[in-house]
Amino acid sequence: MHVIATAGHVDHGKSTLVRALTGIDPDRLAEEKERGLTIDLGFAWVALPSGAEVSFVDVPGHVRFLRNMLAGVGGVDACVFVVAAPEGWKPQSEEHLRILELLGHHHGIIVLTKVGVVDDELRELALLDIEEHVEGTFLEGAEIVEVDALSGHGLDELRAALDRLVERTPTAVDVDRPRLWVDRSFSATGSGTVVTGTLAGGSLDVDDALIVEPGGTEVRIRAIQSRKEVVDRVEPGSRAACNLVGVARTDIGRGDVLVRPGQWWTTATFDASLQVLDSLDHPVSRRGAYHVYLGTAEHRGALRVLGVEALEPGDRGFVRIHLPVALPLTPGDRFLLRETGRDETVGGGEVLDVDPVLPAARATPDRSIERVVAERGEVEAETLSLLVGERVEPTIGRWVLAPEAEAAARERVRAAVDEAGPLGLDLARLDELDRAVLDLLDGIEIDGGLARPAGLVDPLADHPYPPMLAAAPFSPPPPDGVDRGELRELIRRGDVVESDGQYYAPSAIAEATRRIRGLLAAQPDGVTVAEIRDELGTTRKHVLPLLAHLDGSGATRRREDRRIAGPRLDQLADG
Numbered sequence: 001m002h003v004i005a006t007a008g009h010v011d012h013g014k015s016t017l018v019r020a021l022t023g024i025d026p027d028r029l030a031e032e033k034e035r036g037l038t039i040d041l042g043f044a045w046v047a048l049p050s051g052a053e054v055s056f057v058d059v060p061g062h063v064r065f066l067r068n069m070l071a072g073v074g075g076v077d078a079c080v081f082v083v084a085a086p087e088g089w090k091p092q093s094e095e096h097l098r099i100l101e102l103l104g105h106h107h108g109i110i111v112l113t114k115v116g117v118v119d120d121e122l123r124e125l126a127l128l129d130i131e132e133h134v135e136g137t138f139l140e141g142a143e144i145v146e147v148d149a150l151s152g153h154g155l156d157e158l159r160a161a162l163d164r165l166v167e168r169t170p171t172a173v174d175v176d177r178p179r180l181w182v183d184r185s186f187s188a189t190g191s192g193t194v195v196t197g198t199l200a201g202g203s204l205d206v207d208d209a210l211i212v213e214p215g216g217t218e219v220r221i222r223a224i225q226s227r228k229e230v231v232d233r234v235e236p237g238s239r240a241a242c243n244l245v246g247v248a249r250t251d252i253g254r255g256d257v258l259v260r261p262g263q264w265w266t267t268a269t270f271d272a273s274l275q276v277l278d279s280l281d282h283p284v285s286r287r288g289a290y291h292v293y294l295g296t297a298e299h300r301g302a303l304r305v306l307g308v309e310a311l312e313p314g315d316r317g318f319v320r321i322h323l324p325v326a327l328p329l330t331p332g333d334r335f336l337l338r339e340t341g342r343d344e345t346v347g348g349g350e351v352l353d354v355d356p357v358l359p360a361a362r363a364t365p366d367r368s369i370e371r372v373v374a375e376r377g378e379v380e381a382e383t384l385s386l387l388v389g390e391r392v393e394p395t396i397g398r399w400v401l402a403p404e405a406e407a408a409a410r411e412r413v414r415a416a417v418d419e420a421g422p423l424g425l426d427l428a429r430l431d432e433l434d435r436a437v438l439d440l441l442d443g444i445e446i447d448g449g450l451a452r453p454a455g456l457v458d459p460l461a462d463h464p465y466p467p468m469l470a471a472a473p474f475s476p477p478p479p480d481g482v483d484r485g486e487l488r489e490l491i492r493r494g495d496v497v498e499s500d501g502q503y504y505a506p507s508a509i510a511e512a513t514r515r516i517r518g519l520l521a522a523q524p525d526g527v528t529v530a531e532i533r534d535e536l537g538t539t540r541k542h543v544l545p546l547l548a549h550l551d552g553s554g555a556t557r558r559r560e561d562r563r564i565a566g567p568r569l570d571q572l573a574d575g
């Protein structure tokens with residue numbers, strides 16, 4: 001499955017060629033047909049002799065409609081570059097070639113059209129002209145097919161050449177991360193909003209839940225067509241027309257993007273490389289109003305050159321670009337920059353960082369994952385995967401840590417354990433990352449939710465107070481002589497239960513709960529404090545704090561001067 005874009009100067013025969021190959025007129029607007037001029041993108045498709053299916057995106061050549069051309073060639077992987085023999089190389093031949101270069105096109109063939117109306121000499125001249133102009137570009141050495149679309153001369157050779165082009169153009173990658181830059185939207189009678197685009201990155205299925213960016217509107221695919229046929233699924237590298245539920249026709253259009261929720265980092269600011277065109281007659285600095293072309297989108301952009309004051313014509317450098325809206329971008333995305341006032345192409349480049357964290361004065365963008373991690377110290381692997389556009393596995397817990405950050409985290413956690421000493425460090429006090437770091441450290445023992453340096457004995461392990469409490473469950477002795485810090489820790493661990501200044505063994509609480517349940521089985525309307533006191537064989541002094549605790553835990557509840565069953569009585573008595 002391949003999508004091929006046309007390119008070349010206006011009137012050189014692009015649309016005629018597409019029509020001759022496919023039988024479909026790419027000039028679909030009434031105004032286009034009337035004027036014999038392509039204004040907006042046209043779409044057509046055909047099966048080649050090999051059986052390979054190709055779709056064409058036919059672009060306008062006229063300079064006034066360059067923005068439409070730009071929306072058509074983004075996301076397309078191959079081109080048919082058209083030059084008319086009688087006219088030869090023209091300004092938009094040059095501009096289109098520059099644009100394709102800047103957008104990272106690698107594959108194409110050249111078609112010399114209208115050969116029926118020139119003599120051999122002019123034809124030879126046109127060929128030389130072309131060869132000279134494509135020197136040093138991705139079209140250097142590309143096949144040149146001579147065609148006359150009106151007479152049909154050369155069309156079979158062209159079909160064979162297209163087969164060879166398709167053969168050597170890599171098939172679209174499928175990383176299960178579809179992105180559809182919308183190039184057209186319309187409403188279909190009876191079925192609502194339809195958007196079309198060239199699908200990249202993954203497939204789309206009927207019933208998929210997607211979001212529209214910018215804005216994040218949630219939509220669902222009701223139906224899909226590819227080449228006017230109803231399908232359940234479209235593969236990357238195909239043209240797709242999606243009938244959407246959840247968005248009005250007027251709320252979606254060219255430049256919007258359909259993606260799956262949660263799969264993309266959306267950003268209004270990115271760092272990028274910028275190749276400045278040789279032909280520009282002034283340096284690129286911060287001054288100037290720019291238009292940024294990304295996918296099918298066109299946005300105003302504010303620019304900041306990184307590292308140097310300005311980039312001279314022909315220079316390659318780095319820029320930070322601010323857009324008025326956030327888009328789902330990924331490193332490797334190509335963009336084109338035009339200067340609004342002068343209406344000229346300035347250059348283009350590759351998105352390198354979709355979430356720059358360093359101030360522009362210190363940014364040195366590239367596509368390395370290590371840099372993204374180093375600039376953050378620690379980053380969740382999920383987030384990192386979105387930032388770099390590929391799956392990255394976590395190295396510690398859910399995170400990826402820069403080497404210095406990992407060393408610092410190890411030191412921090414070890415220091416905390418050392419400081420807690422023999423009493424141990426409560427794991428609940430560590431955040432999730434530090435708990436994961438703790439697992440990596442040697443020489444630390446974890447026991448009962450506490451981490452302590454290996455070999456250190458828990459001074460509370462054989463503390464005498466809990467057994468003393470257990471031995472006298474309902475007349476427990478006061479903590480005379482017990483160190484306050486140790487007592488606090490015993491309570492925190494649950495080895496001792498404190499209530500209103502009295503101390504109990506956990507087993508005493510459980511036993512009291514069971515016995516009260518026994519009493520309540522016989523007297524569901526409630527039992528008095530005195531009855532409970534007698535049952536436990538103790539005094540008011542001991543039973544009141546105990547009951548306060550049971551009320552608090554939900555084992556019992558007060559009703560006037562009685563205790564009745566609390567909501568958690570059974571649970572606590574059985575537990």
Ligand SMILES: Nc1nc2c(ncn2[C@@H]2O[C@H](COP(=O)(O)OP(=O)(O)O)[C@@H](O)[C@H]2O)c(=O)[nH]1
Nearest residue numbers: 010011012013014015016113114147148149150
């Ligand atoms: N003789 C001849 N005329 C052509 C050929 N291709 C296109 N034309 C004519 O050139 C004009 C412009 O063609 P069109 O396809 O609209 O050019 P586009 O602007 O590049 O799409 C039309 O009048 C076509 O009939 C060709 O191969 N031979």
Ligand SMILES: [Mg+2]
Nearest residue numbers: 014015037038
């Ligand atoms: Mg045309």
